[in-house]
Amino acid sequence: MVTGRPVLEGIKTLLWIFFIAALVIGLGRFFFGLGAATNMTDQLPWGFWKVFNMVAGAALATSGFVVAAIIYIFQMEKYKSVARFSILVGFLGYGSSLVALLFDIGLPHRGWHPFFMWNPHSFLFEVFWCVSIYWFVTAFELLPLITERFPFPKFTHFIHEVMLPAVILGITLSTMHHSSLGSLFMVSPTRLHPLWYSLWIPPEFFISAMGAGLSVIVLLQIIMSWLYKQEINMKVLTGLVKGSAGFLLLYLVIKVADFTVNDKWNFVFGPDITWETYLFWVESLLQVIIPLAIFLYPKTRNSIEGLIFGTTSAFIGIVMHRLNTGIVGYFRSAESVYVPNFSELLLGLGLICGAGLVFLFLLERFYIFKEPVSHGDHHDSSDIELWSSAEAQTVFLGSRAKKVGIIAVIVIPITWFFFRDQATGPFQPIVQPVEASIIGVDPLREVLRIDGNLANEFVDFPHKKHQEAFIKEYGMIAEETCVECHHLNLPNDNASNCRLCHSDMQLKTAIFDPDAHIQHFRADPEFDIEAFMKTDLSDRRKGFEACFDCHEENMKGLAAYAVKGFDQEAPGFKDVMHGSCQTCHRQREEDRAKADDNSNCLFCHKINP
Amino acid sequence: MSSVQNPELSNSKGMLTDVTKCIGCERCVEACVRQNKLPREFPAKFKSDDGLSGNRFTSIVKTDAAKADLVRMVRRHCLHCIDPACLAACLVGAFKKTPDGAVEYDADMCIGCRYCMLACPFSIPRYEYNEPLPYIRKCKMNDECRAKGGKPACVSACPTGATIYGRRKDLLEVARERIKSNPDLYIDHIYGEKEFGGTSVMYLSDTPLNETLKMPTKTEFDRLRVSSLAQKSIPSMVEPWVWVTPVQFVAVSSGLGVIWLYRRKKLLANQNNQDSNPGNENKGGDHGNR
Numbered sequence: 001m002v003t004g005r006p007v008l009e010g011i012k013t014l015l016w017i018f019f020i021a022a023l024v025i026g027l028g029r030f031f032f033g034l035g036a037a038t039n040m041t042d043q044l045p046w047g048f049w050k051v052f053n054m055v056a057g058a059a060l061a062t063s064g065f066v067v068a069a070i071i072y073i074f075q076m077e078k079y080k081s082v083a084r085f086s087i088l089v090g091f092l093g094y095g096s097s098l099v100a101l102l103f104d105i106g107l108p109h110r111g112w113h114p115f116f117m118w119n120p121h122s123f124l125f126e127v128f129w130c131v132s133i134y135w136f137v138t139a140f141e142l143l144p145l146i147t148e149r150f151p152f153p154k155f156t157h158f159i160h161e162v163m164l165p166a167v168i169l170g171i172t173l174s175t176m177h178h179s180s181l182g183s184l185f186m187v188s189p190t191r192l193h194p195l196w197y198s199l200w201i202p203p204e205f206f207i208s209a210m211g212a213g214l215s216v217i218v219l220l221q222i223i224m225s226w227l228y229k230q231e232i233n234m235k236v237l238t239g240l241v242k243g244s245a246g247f248l249l250l251y252l253v254i255k256v257a258d259f260t261v262n263d264k265w266n267f268v269f270g271p272d273i274t275w276e277t278y279l280f281w282v283e284s285l286l287q288v289i290i291p292l293a294i295f296l297y298p299k300t301r302n303s304i305e306g307l308i309f310g311t312t313s314a315f316i317g318i319v320m321h322r323l324n325t326g327i328v329g330y331f332r333s334a335e336s337v338y339v340p341n342f343s344e345l346l347l348g349l350g351l352i353c354g355a356g357l358v359f360l361f362l363l364e365r366f367y368i369f370k371e372p373v374s375h376g377d378h379h380d381s382s383d384i385e386l387w388s389s390a391e392a393q394t395v396f397l398g399s400r401a402k403k404v405g406i407i408a409v410i411v412i413p414i415t416w417f418f419f420r421d422q423a424t425g426p427f428q429p430i431v432q433p434v435e436a437s438i439i440g441v442d443p444l445r446e447v448l449r450i451d452g453n454l455a456n457e458f459v460d461f462p463h464k465k466h467q468e469a470f471i472k473e474y475g476m477i478a479e480e481t482c483v484e485c486h487h488l489n490l491p492n493d494n495a496s497n498c499r500l501c502h503s504d505m506q507l508k509t510a511i512f513d514p515d516a517h518i519q520h521f522r523a524d525p526e527f528d529i530e531a532f533m534k535t536d537l538s539d540r541r542k543g544f545e546a547c548f549d550c551h552e553e554n555m556k557g558l559a560a561y562a563v564k565g566f567d568q569e570a571p572g573f574k575d576v577m578h579g580s581c582q583t584c585h586r587q588r589e590e591d592r593a594k595a596d597d598n599s600n601c602l603f604c605h606k607i608n609p
Numbered sequence: 610m611s612s613v614q615n616p617e618l619s620n621s622k623g624m625l626t627d628v629t630k631c632i633g634c635e636r637c638v639e640a641c642v643r644q645n646k647l648p649r650e651f652p653a654k655f656k657s658d659d660g661l662s663g664n665r666f667t668s669i670v671k672t673d674a675a676k677a678d679l680v681r682m683v684r685r686h687c688l689h690c691i692d693p694a695c696l697a698a699c700l701v702g703a704f705k706k707t708p709d710g711a712v713e714y715d716a717d718m719c720i721g722c723r724y725c726m727l728a729c730p731f732s733i734p735r736y737e738y739n740e741p742l743p744y745i746r747k748c749k750m751n752d753e754c755r756a757k758g759g760k761p762a763c764v765s766a767c768p769t770g771a772t773i774y775g776r777r778k779d780l781l782e783v784a785r786e787r788i789k790s791n792p793d794l795y796i797d798h799i800y801g802e803k804e805f806g807g808t809s810v811m812y813l814s815d816t817p818l819n820e821t822l823k824m825p826t827k828t829e830f831d832r833l834r835v836s837s838l839a840q841k842s843i844p845s846m847v848e849p850w851v852w853v854t855p856v857q858f859v860a861v862s863s864g865l866g867v868i869w870l871y872r873r874k875k876l877l878a879n880q881n882n883q884d885s886n887p888g889n890e891n892k893g894g895d896h897g898n899r
Contacts, residue, residue, distance in 0.1 A: 035738030106721020
């Protein structure tokens with residue numbers, strides 16, 4: 001068919017690398033969720049995949065229906081040479097967008113729901129129906145491209161016969177969904193910045209999409225013609241950019257009228273100048289003003305350099321406009337910023353690369369640059385080289401398959417490694433441990449940072465404040481305050497032996513007098529002092545029980561837990577901690593004079609930013 | 610579409626939160642967590658500044674003490690609009706407004722497009738971003754308790770009576786009464802009476818709510834140059850455009866057909882002319898382009 005320049009092989013390798021990486025990310029999204037794969041938040045729920053791939057992607061792929069209208073409806077035979085090219089761009093552009101959406105929506109296995117569950121009030125419903133049907137219509141329009149190389153001329157002929165209604169349906173659906181893609185953002189008058197919000201969005205989106213679509217087709221035509229050493233038909237391309245300029249001019253007029261009628265010039269020229277204003281200026285310059293300047297002036301319009309420059313500018317401009325409307329315009333009201341992360345970019349762009357691969361594949365094997373002699377009565381089949389089995393073999397076997405295999409083997413682990421690294425990132429707690437221990441202590445020992453269940457979630461406990469409160473309110477001495485809470489197990493232990501802490505049982509301290517202890521036992525006739533003295537205190541449970549029988553009162557927080565099988569196993573650190581805190585604070589709450597609202601869980605268990 | 614005059618909703622229930630009475634104890638949050646058996650809070654990435662997340666349907670927002678003289682706490686949760694934007698936005702119709710006044714979400718229909726999140730003027734619906742197959746999560750005004758004829762758990766839990774539950778009509782009267790009896794304290798405005806076509810959850814405040822609750826108010830609309838929309842619900846605002854589409858379908862397709870016929874006729878006429886004068890150069894040029 002057509003032969004490409006040597007650089008084409010390198011380009012294809014790049015496309016394969018990005019495409020395979022995108023598939024890996026796509027797989028990862030279903031393992032780790034959208035939160036791991038993207039940077040979307042609750043305030044900015046529409047990210048790169050929706051706004052770039054779908055909203056901007058649809059605008060870039062407008063060429064399909066505009067050129068179809070030029071050729072089939074307005075019957076301008078001159079443009080027939082770009083017909084298949086532009087319809088194919090439309091088909092593949094929409095195809096890659098729809099695939100991206102499958103990764104973006106939360107429950108892609110329910111993608112068929114809108115066909116059966118209707119809500120005609122929704123703009124998205126409209127977009128869904130129009131886009132999905134339109135995609136099949138473009139596929140139908142492209143069928144002759146494939147079938148003409150196979151020996152069933154009757155079928156090909158039949159498709160040509162019913163082409164007109166299909167084209168009309170396709171164009172109608174396009175006009176509907178391009179405006180509806182704009183209306184999608186009309187539901188947020190308070191959230192979208194007024195530079196992009198307007199009740200006039202639908203026509204603005206529709207017209208700017210047509211302008212950009214024609215520019216994109218010219219740019220692609222130039223690039224592909226160069227890559228495949230095809231002759232560039234300047235007459236056709238200048239005709240197309242003239243059309244593009246017409247739409248852009250119309251867009252400019254509508255936009256100016258919109259800003260005047262809705263009184264929004266203050267956001268453009270002041271006094272309400274913010275960073276959005278500058279962004280808007282760059283966008284308008286690229287999207288409308290530069291392309292218009294080039295396309296309206298015959299000298300630049302007729303030169304390849306001028307065309308490349310102008311169409312590239314229009315291409316970047318329309319992407320900027322869509323991203324600004326769908327994402328950036330929401331930053332101010334959301335009070336946060338969304339920047340797509342690497343996996344989002346990779347998947348979004350990688351799917352377009354995949355579409356590019358299909359594009360090149362079809363370009364090389366089917367009649368796309370040149371439609372073989374026009375269909376109809378004088379169909380000359382000798383013009384067309386039929387598909388051979390030798391050609392089929394080159395598709396799936398040979399050096400290409402080997403190359404793709406090698407790329408996959410290299411790219412898959414690398415992508416997975418980086419994605420895995422990123423995916424596990426956000427799940428780490430925001431409060432970092434002070435030390436790798438259960439209780440972190442701040443340098444002043446005023447606040448304890450407790451992680452009872454070792455789950456890396458910390459509760460800040462104002463230790464010093466509690467000490468002071470006991471001293472002040474209950475008239476305790478400093479050492480005494482400890483006992484109010486600290487008759488506990490050791491952290492993360494189930495039945496700590498009392499002796500572990502009370503190793504100084506023979507010494508008299510502020511809170512413990514061993515002599516008084518023994519005398520107290522002797523005074524009680526029912527107490528079996530001999531058995532007590534023989535208790536093996538090194539046995540954890542027996543040691544604990546020996547003390548607890550009498551000292552229940554000292555262990556305020558533990559009382560409640562004595563009921564639930566306390567003889568079996570002492571409560572863990574978490575239970576004791578909760579018991580201690582809640583017992584005291586709930587008691588205080590009943591005493592209205594001292595009431596505070598510290599007794600509920602959430603008082604402590606907030607994840608501190 | 611439903612509106613304030615919808616007879617079905619005339620007896621709908623609602624909530625009234627008196628911002629001046631809230632002490633920020635978060636008992637309502639605790640009750641909500643218990644009632645809905647919500648799991649642990651997400652890691653901080655999935656939690657927004659206002660405290661709502663896929664696992665928290667209500668939260669307490671506090672004014673920044675550094676910025677405002679008056680520290681106020683406000684409950685933030687779904688306002689259960691009378692004409693909800695999420696309901697109109699959802700492409701499968703997973704949301705419905707019950708006669709009770711609540712806006713309920715049917716997880717079995719949802720496809721996860723998150724358009725409701727974009728459409729909600731209060732930015733309430735939350736998403737389970739950490740799930741491979743996520744759903745939308747939001748306050749459902751405690752459907753279990755309402756089914757038994759009771760109050761939502763968060764209302765029962767409120768120790769100060771800052772949030773009360775009842776018929777929306779009655780609540781409006783209560784609110785007016787309070788403003789009347791204490792005009793020095795309250796701002797003479799019931800937030801939710803008319804905002805976005807009215808909401809079932811209303812607020813009474815002594816401080817502007819756009820500062821505390823980050824709620825869009827009329828000043829916001831004025832600033833954004835869309836003040837004409839301030840009292841309208843979002844669905845009623847965009848409704849005309851929805852009905853443009855079917856008209857567009859008929860108009861565009863028939864228009865295209867007419868153009869095709871016209872062009873065809875003209876081309877045929879040209880061709881006949883050319884056939885009568887063989888050797889016309891136009892035809893040759895046409896072929897050259899290919």
